[in-house]
Amino acid sequence: MSAGVIPVSVLTGFLGSGKTTMLRHLLRQPEFSRTAVIINEFGAVGLDHELVAASEDSLIELQTGCLCCKIRNDLAQTLQDLLRRRDERRCAPFDRIVIETSGLADPAPILQTLMTDANIAGRLVLGGVVTTVDAVNGAGTLEHEEISQKQVAVADRIVLTKLDLAGAAKPALLNRLEELNVGAPVLIADHGRIDSPLVFNSDLYDPRTKSTDVNAWLAQATGHAHSRHDADVKAYAIVRREPIRAVALTLFLEALAEHCGTDILRLKGIVNILESPDRPAVIHGVQHVFHAPAWLDRWPSDDRSSRIVCITRRVPQRWVEVLLEAIGEEVADVPVGC
Amino acid sequence: MSAAPNDLAGELLAQSLVAWRVAGSVERASDGALVIGGSRKDIRIDRAPPHDMFRWTVTVDGRTRGAISLLAVLRQVREALDPGYTANRVRIAVAPLVPSS
Numbered sequence: 001m002s003a004g005v006i007p008v009s010v011l012t013g014f015l016g017s018g019k020t021t022m023l024r025h026l027l028r029q030p031e032f033s034r035t036a037v038i039i040n041e042f043g044a045v046g047l048d049h050e051l052v053a054a055s056e057d058s059l060i061e062l063q064t065g066c067l068c069c070k071i072r073n074d075l076a077q078t079l080q081d082l083l084r085r086r087d088e089r090r091c092a093p094f095d096r097i098v099i100e101t102s103g104l105a106d107p108a109p110i111l112q113t114l115m116t117d118a119n120i121a122g123r124l125v126l127g128g129v130v131t132t133v134d135a136v137n138g139a140g141t142l143e144h145e146e147i148s149q150k151q152v153a154v155a156d157r158i159v160l161t162k163l164d165l166a167g168a169a170k171p172a173l174l175n176r177l178e179e180l181n182v183g184a185p186v187l188i189a190d191h192g193r194i195d196s197p198l199v200f201n202s203d204l205y206d207p208r209t210k211s212t213d214v215n216a217w218l219a220q221a222t223g224h225a226h227s228r229h230d231a232d233v234k235a236y237a238i239v240r241r242e243p244i245r246a247v248a249l250t251l252f253l254e255a256l257a258e259h260c261g262t263d264i265l266r267l268k269g270i271v272n273i274l275e276s277p278d279r280p281a282v283i284h285g286v287q288h289v290f291h292a293p294a295w296l297d298r299w300p301s302d303d304r305s306s307r308i309v310c311i312t313r314r315v316p317q318r319w320v321e322v323l324l325e326a327i328g329e330e331v332a333d334v335p336v337g338c
Numbered sequence: 339m340s341a342a343p344n345d346l347a348g349e350l351l352a353q354s355l356v357a358w359r360v361a362g363s364v365e366r367a368s369d370g371a372l373v374i375g376g377s378r379k380d381i382r383i384d385r386a387p388p389h390d391m392f393r394w395t396v397t398v399d400g401r402t403r404g405a406i407s408l409l410a411v412l413r414q415v416r417e418a419l420d421p422g423y424t425a426n427r428v429r430i431a432v433a434p435l436v437p438s439s
Contacts (some may be wrong), residue, residue: 315357319354
């Protein structure tokens with residue numbers, strides 16, 4: 001990661017799934033001492049910020065509504081203000097930001113803000129999404145609350161909570177989590193306590209970690225990618241042995257955004273670009289917004305195939321495959337570099 | 339640019355109908371054109387003549403327009419079949435297309 005670039009992690013999860021309890025524990029750990037926290041509460045009276053022990057001047061409560069749907073601009077403004085205060089040494093120094101969303105928040109717009117807002121680009125980078133899931137009620141919540149499916153689908157890490165009450169993670173819940181997001185490791189929090197380096201160490205764009213992370217989610221997603229036919233949300237991997245033209249990738253992502261943008265819950269991939277055979281591109285998108293590719297210095301393994309992991313709502317895998325194939329055929333004789 | 343094979347174009351159209359959740363099926367006419375039947379419009383997709391500035395032509399209820407690429411074909415077909423469709427014109431920059439160094 002470039003010097004001075006601050007990772008922003010998003011902590012999400014349905015109401016009562018243990019986000020605040022886990023955050024409270026994490027903020028007591030020495031490695032989280034330089035962390036600024038933004039808490040979004042839904043409702044007239046916010047309580048969560050009272051429960052999180054953090055430096056007062058580096059904790060911000062956004063109480064004007066649900067972060068996902070009403071105050072995206074507020075989030076961007078808040079982040080800018082936070083950076084200004086940091087630059088002017090008017091707050092405790094921090095080198096990490098954690099945003100705790102409300103339990104009803106759709107995390108996608110938040111991720112899009114972090115990826116695209118011009119005023120914070122260059123200073124902040126999405127550092128990963130952590131989603132808490134209640135081991136007692138999680139299966140039912142996932143069955144009935146669509147927003148909870150989305151929260152799981154976009155996660156880089158899933159944290160199971162309340163296992164002390166559930167006894168053990170029920171196979172049905174674990175299967176459902178795997179169906180929704182096969183690439184995300186499932187961690188366990190014990191009364192909010194968790195091995196902190198594991199939780200927010202999922203920065204796809206950090207050169208120190210991204211190869212490891214790319215390997216992790218690719219191995220899992222392409223190894224067991226499967227779908228459940230009666231579920232709206234499906235995860236699958238598109239694998240291409242042949243290098244992909246840069247222009248084909250651009251057109252492919254544009255077509256996905258244009259035709260199925262709202263149903264692309266998350267897309268992550270490592271792509272062998274014909275024009276850059278030794279430096280693969282890591283792509284990352286949420287709905288109709290795609291981050292500019294991050295270029296790895298080298299391939300993380302001997303496998304040089306392009307692998308694109310898609311978590312979608314009712315977007316057929318075959319459509320994505322044939323779209324990429326057809327675009328590739330159309331641009332096949334465009335001179336390299338155009 | 340070269341044209342994608344007709345089979346691939348046909349499969350892309352058929353899969354697109356599924357992805358868009360609109361009614362219709364894709365068949366090949368005896369002259370090689372792709373025809374979308376069973377939908378609310380009569381749609382026919384032909385290869386444009388050689389040296390034409392367009393690669394494809396799309397005929398919807400008798401009105402023919404050129405399409406420079408398969409993506410343009412998809413857009414025209416969807417506009418015809420999906421009344422609720424509003425093309426997302428936002429362009430997502432994936433620049434630089436190749437790493438700078």
